[in-house]
Structure formats: structure tokens, C-alpha cells
Amino acid sequence: MERYGEDYLEERKLVKRWPQPxxxxxxxxxxxxxxxxxxWIFQDPRGWMRLYTPYVGYMYTRWWLIVLIWMVYIFNYWPFKRSWLENAHPITKGIVLTAVSYVLLYILIKVxxxxxxxNFGLAYFNPxxxxxxxxxxxxxxxxxAALACLMFAALASWLSPAWIVACEGAPWQDMKQPWKGLSIWIVTFFLATLxxxxxxxxxxxxxxxxxxYFTSIAPPYWEKFANTVSGNFHVSWIMCATVSVWMVETIWERWPFNLIKTSWLRRTVAFFGIxxxxxxxxxxxxxxxxxxxxxxxxxxxxxFAPDWRWLHVGEMAVFFLVPALFITFYCGNWPKKFSIHVNVIIRTAMALGGAILLYYVYYKTAHxxxxxxKGFSHPQQFPMIPTIWLIDIWLVHHWFMDNWPGWKMVPKTAEEIAKDHEAKEAALREAREWNPSIGWGLGVGAISGVVIYFIVVxxxxxxxxAIDIL
Structure with a gap:
């Protein structure tokens, strides 16, 4: 039976053409x-299409991200066959799959x-x-209208990957495509709507x-707690949830939730833990x-406005996601030689350092x-748009083009797949076993966390x- 792209990302071997870096x-x-x-073509206010209004460009950027997630994580490249994914040139795959994503994006927004x-439900979705x-x-x-679309997109960008990463696609994980993808898509879209x-x-x-007042809760129920009537309060934590999902999926390799053996408990704890x-x-x-x-x-x-500060929380979170994805996509999730606990700590520290550097460079030079x-809070300053646009490019490059030209994709043999699976299971067994060093590690980690907190403050x-651009 045709598998399409099921497990394609896990069962491909990206061979470096040259030594790192x-x-x-x-x-x-x-x-x-x-x-x-x-x-320059699509977004730049000085360019051609000038979608950076900013909400129109933001809407397309965010929904393109979601369409890419749907195509790869939920539908496993369906309807493209596995043989085509393995044998087509990376440039061909990149062009074809990106074109498909743009068609889906256009249908989603315009239709x-x-x-x-x-036209038939909520007027504010139609200009x-x-x-x-x-x-x-x-x-x-x-x-x-663009704002309404991108607010919906914020939820979809969290829930769509969360059902795969945290819930492991359950209870439809054993179904075949497209029914598996359709089931997950319907449920996550329903939850996003709710x-x-x-x-x-x-x-x-x-x-x-x-x-x-008749059609919405006005003022909103979060007004007193968040000190604003703006929905940016929710955009903030939802963006943090989106970043957390990908942090768990990439540099954390689903740790620590994968240490839980019981499936239903692991999935529940992972979803709400994120x-x-x-x-x-x-x-x-x-x-x-x-x-x-x-x-x-x-x-x-x-x-100084509360609504902007909640928005900026989401913006700061995305700065963390960029280096985290770079570590996974292009650095092979380095390091891997230590225990999973130590590896995660090192990668997280690297991603945090990269986020701080990127944050500084962006606000100093992006304009x-x-x-x-120029400025942190200028109405035309939306760092989530260029950062997510870059992430979209990286997803296309990593998922569709197999990191070409720096890498060459070679399908893993059955023996290599089995060996990788055994190594992963062995690492999990080792991580699940309690020993005194874990206790010491937790203690030192707790103390270090408190110390780091006060240093950061x-x-x-x-x-x-040092940035000084207000």
C-alpha cells in the first residue's frame, strides 16, 4: 500500500557534502x-507587492506556515508518492510543493x-x-479582515502541530492518508474555531x-486581569504555545514528556505541559x-501600552524559535554525545543565546x-513577520528541498531505520532510569535556575x- 510521505522525514538520511560548518x-x-x-517581491513596502501593511503580509506569512505544517505533519505529503519524494531533484520538489502550498493558501484566504x-458568517473577514x-x-x-484571519492563524499554528507533537496523532495515528490527515485537520480546525x-x-x-455588545463580550472578560481590552493578551500566550511546541519537537526531541511510558498519560501531560x-x-x-x-x-x-507589551511577548518568543530551528535543521541537533538531559540543556542555552543576539541585531539593523x-513599538514594526517568513523559507528548504545544496538526501535502509529506532529506545530507557546523578542534576538545575533568574532580572x-532605539 502506498505510504506517501509517512515517516519520510525520519527515514531520509541527509548526507553532508562537506564537513561542518x-x-x-x-x-x-x-x-x-x-x-x-x-x-522584496512580496513584503517590503519599497518592493513590488508591498504586502507588509503590516497585517496583510502578516496574514499570508502566518497562514503559509500553517499550510506547510498541514502538508507535511498532518497529511504527510499526500497526494505525492514516496517514490517521487525520494527521487525527484530537490529544486523540483521545492518548486512543485511550494506552488501547491501557495494555491492552498490562496484558496484558504480568498475562498x-x-x-x-x-459573506455568510462574520462580516469582518471580508473587506x-x-x-x-x-x-x-x-x-x-x-x-x-487580515487581522481576523491572522488571529485565527495564531491558534491553528499552535494546535495543528501540537496534535502531532504532543498527542502523537492519536487516536488516528494508525489510519492511512488522506483519512488520517483529514481527521486530525477537522479536529484541530474545530478546536481553533472554538x-x-x-x-x-x-x-x-x-x-x-x-x-x-450583542454579538461579542464587550468589554472582554480579560480586561481587568490583562489591563487591556486587546486580544493581544491571547496572541501572546498562543504564540508562546506555538514556540513551545516546536521547542519540544526540535531541540528537546519531545523531552521530558517522552520519558512517560503510558501513552495516554504521556500525550495528556505533553499537551497541557506545553x-x-x-x-x-x-x-x-x-x-x-x-x-x-x-x-x-x-x-x-x-x-508603555499594555496591549503592545502583550504583543511583544509573542514577538520575543519567536526570536527564540529561529535559532532553535537552525540548530535542528542545519546543525543536526548538536550536541548528541551526552545524555538527553544534558543535550537539551546545552541546546536550549545555545538557542537562548542566539535569540538574544538575533533580537539585538534585528532592532539595530532591520529598518x-x-x-x-526603527523602534521597538512603531506601528510598522512587526518582527514576527520577517522572522516567521524566514522560518517559512527554512521549512520549505528542510522539508521540501532536503537542505540542498549543502546536503544530499539518501533513503535509509531497513537496517539503518531499525538501528536508529533501537538507539532512540536505548536512550529513552537510560533517561528513564533513576540514579543519584539525576537527583544531583535536578538540585543543581533548580539552584542554577534561581541564580540565572536574578542575573537576567x-x-x-x-x-x-544597549539597544536604545525607543
């Missing part, structure tokens, strides 16, 4: 060239959201419907005056801004070559003064 450097240069060329939902309202200009109609109405719909209900990690990140990064700039003041704008505006204002 040459392949990683080549991949970085190659993808950055594609990134900047496509950014489903604007055409179907916007033409919004322009019928008194006082709504074409620009704001387009921006509001949570959208509980987290984002009220935000859309207050964008038009008078507030839409949410717990997200909320910890969500509140700490907001607290970090309070330490740096002082308390948020409701009624103000830009850096010089991306067409964005002390250094945050110093770090932000």
Missing part, C-alpha cells in the same frame, strides 16, 4: 538570499475566509463587507464603534518588560534593509539600554 553556512547564505529576494465566512459600514475606509477594512470565539472574537467586536511552558514564558516576558521600561500605563500608546521602521535594563 560549511553545509550550515551554505544553507544559511542560500536561504537568506531566498528570504531577501522573496521579501474560505473572505468568500465563505466573510468588502466592512466597507459598507459608515466610517470604515478601504485601508482599515483590509487591515481588520478557542477563536473565546479569545479573539471579542477583540474584533470592539474594533467598530459602538462596541458590538501550555504550561507557554504561560510561564508568557508572564515572564511581560514581567521582563516591566523591569526594563517600568509599569505599563493603560491609555498610552506604543511601548536599514527590510523596509520596516539584573541585566535586562542594561541590555535594553
Amino acid at each position: 560549511i553545509p550550515a553556512i551554505v544553507a544559511l547564505i542560500f536561504t537568506l538570499i531566498i528570504f531577501y529576494a522573496t521579501w 474560505f475566509f473572505e468568500g465563505l465566512v466573510g 468588502e463587507q466592512l466597507m459598507k459600514l459608515p466610517g470604515v475606509t478601504e485601508f482599515f477594512a483590509i487591515e481588520y 478557542i477563536y470565539f473565546m479569545t479573539m472574537h471579542s477583540h474584533m467586536g470592539i474594533l467598530y464603534y459602538p462596541w458590538q 501550555i504550561a511552558i507557554a504561560f510561564a514564558m508568557h508572564f515572564f516576558l511581560y514581567f521582563a518588560q516591566e523591569l526594563t521600561w517600568g509599569p505599563a500605563i493603560r491609555g498610552t500608546r506604543r511601548a 536599514l534593509f527590510l523596509g520596516t521602521q 539584573y541585566l535586562l535594563p542594561v541590555f535594553y539600554r
Whole structure:
């Protein structure tokens, strides 16, 4: 029976054409060239299509990410056959699969959201419907419709991979494509719709005056707690959840949840554990801004506004995701020679260091070559757009093009697949076995965590003064 792309990513062997770090450097240069060329064509306000309005560009960027996840993680490359995936040239695969993703993206935005939902359900998904309202200009109609789409996208970008990473595709993991993918897609899309109405719909209900009391909760229920009526409060933790999912999937290799033997317990703990990690990140990064700039003041704008600070939490989280993916895609999840616990700690530290460096470089230089505006909180400064656009490029390069030209894809033999599986199981068995060194490690880790926390709290204002672009 045709397997399509099931387990393709796990059963391919990417052979480096040159010793490291040459392949990683080549991949970085190659993808950055594609990134900047496509950014100029599609996004840059000085370029051709100028989608960076910013919400229109953000909408397409985020939904392209989700379409890529659907194609690879949920539908396992269906309907493309395994033989084609293994034998087609990486450039051919990249062009064909990317073209398919763009067609799906266009249908999703123009047919489903604007055409179907916007005309027969919720007017704010369709700019033409919004322009019928008194006082709504074409620009704001387009921006509001794009905002609604990308708020839905935030949920889909978390739930779609979470069902695979945390829940392991259960209970449909043994079904064949396309029924497996369709089942997971329907459930995650339903959950995204349900949570959208509980987290984002009220935000859309207050964008038009008078507030839409009859069709939404106005003011929203989170107003007093979050000190804002903006849905950015939810965008923040949902973005942190998205980053947490991929952190668990990539540099953590699903640790520590894979240490749980019982399947249903492992999946449940993983799903809600990722949410717990997200909320910890969500509140700490907001607290970090309070330490740096002082308390948020409701009624103000830009850096002191609570709604922007919640948004910036999500932006900071994405800066962490970029180096984490680079470590996995192009550095082979280095290091691997230690225990899984130590490997995860080292990779996390590397990703954190990379995030800080990227954050600094971005805010110092992005306005010089991306067409964005200088400043943390300028209305035209949305770092999630270029960072996620780069991630989209990396996903295409890694999933569709097998890291070409720095690597060559060779299918693993049955013996190699079995050997990899045995090695993975052996590493898990070793990690699950309790020994005194784990206890010492937990103790030292807890103490180190407290020390690092106070060091970070002390250094945050110093770090932000070094950027000094407010």
C-alpha cells in the first residue's frame, strides 16, 4: 500500500557534502538570499507587492506556515508518492510543493475566509463587507479582515502541530492518508474555531464603534486581569504555545514528556505541559518588560501600552524559535554525545543565546534593509513577520528541498531505520532510569535556575539600554 510521505522525514538520511560548518553556512547564505529576494517581491513596502501593511503580509506569512505544517505533519505529503519524494531533484520538489502550498493558501484566504465566512458568517473577514459600514475606509477594512484571519492563524499554528507533537496523532495515528490527515485537520480546525470565539472574537467586536455588545463580550472578560481590552493578551500566550511546541519537537526531541511510558498519560501531560511552558514564558516576558521600561500605563500608546507589551511577548518568543530551528535543521541537533538531559540543556542555552543576539541585531539593523521602521513599538514594526517568513523559507528548504545544496538526501535502509529506532529506545530507557546523578542534576538545575533568574532580572535594563532605539 502506498505510504506517501509517512515517516519520510525520519527515514531520509541527509548526507553532508562537506564537513561542518560549511553545509550550515551554505544553507544559511542560500536561504537568506531566498528570504531577501522573496521579501522584496512580496513584503517590503519599497518592493513590488508591498504586502507588509503590516497585517496583510502578516496574514499570508502566518497562514503559509500553517499550510506547510498541514502538508507535511498532518497529511504527510499526500497526494505525492514516496517514490517521487525520494527521487525527484530537490529544486523540483521545492518548486512543485511550494506552488501547491501557495494555491492552498490562496484558496484558504480568498475562498474560505473572505468568500465563505466573510459573506455568510462574520462580516469582518471580508473587506468588502466592512466597507459598507459608515466610517470604515478601504485601508482599515483590509487591515481588520487580515487581522481576523491572522488571529485565527495564531491558534491553528499552535494546535495543528501540537496534535502531532504532543498527542502523537492519536487516536488516528494508525489510519492511512488522506483519512488520517483529514481527521486530525477537522479536529484541530474545530478546536481553533472554538478557542477563536473565546479569545479573539471579542477583540474584533470592539474594533467598530459602538462596541458590538450583542454579538461579542464587550468589554472582554480579560480586561481587568490583562489591563487591556486587546486580544493581544491571547496572541501572546498562543504564540508562546506555538514556540513551545516546536521547542519540544526540535531541540528537546519531545523531552521530558517522552520519558512517560503510558501513552495516554504521556500525550495528556505533553499537551497541557506545553501550555504550561507557554504561560510561564508568557508572564515572564511581560514581567521582563516591566523591569526594563517600568509599569505599563493603560491609555498610552506604543511601548508603555499594555496591549503592545502583550504583543511583544509573542514577538520575543519567536526570536527564540529561529535559532532553535537552525540548530535542528542545519546543525543536526548538536550536541548528541551526552545524555538527553544534558543535550537539551546545552541546546536550549545555545538557542537562548542566539535569540538574544538575533533580537539585538534585528532592532539595530532591520529598518536599514527590510523596509520596516526603527523602534521597538512603531506601528510598522512587526518582527514576527520577517522572522516567521524566514522560518517559512527554512521549512520549505528542510522539508521540501532536503537542505540542498549543502546536503544530499539518501533513503535509509531497513537496517539503518531499525538501528536508529533501537538507539532512540536505548536512550529513552537510560533517561528513564533513576540514579543519584539525576537527583544531583535536578538540585543543581533548580539552584542554577534561581541564580540565572536574578542575573537576567539584573541585566535586562542594561541590555535594553544597549539597544536604545525607543
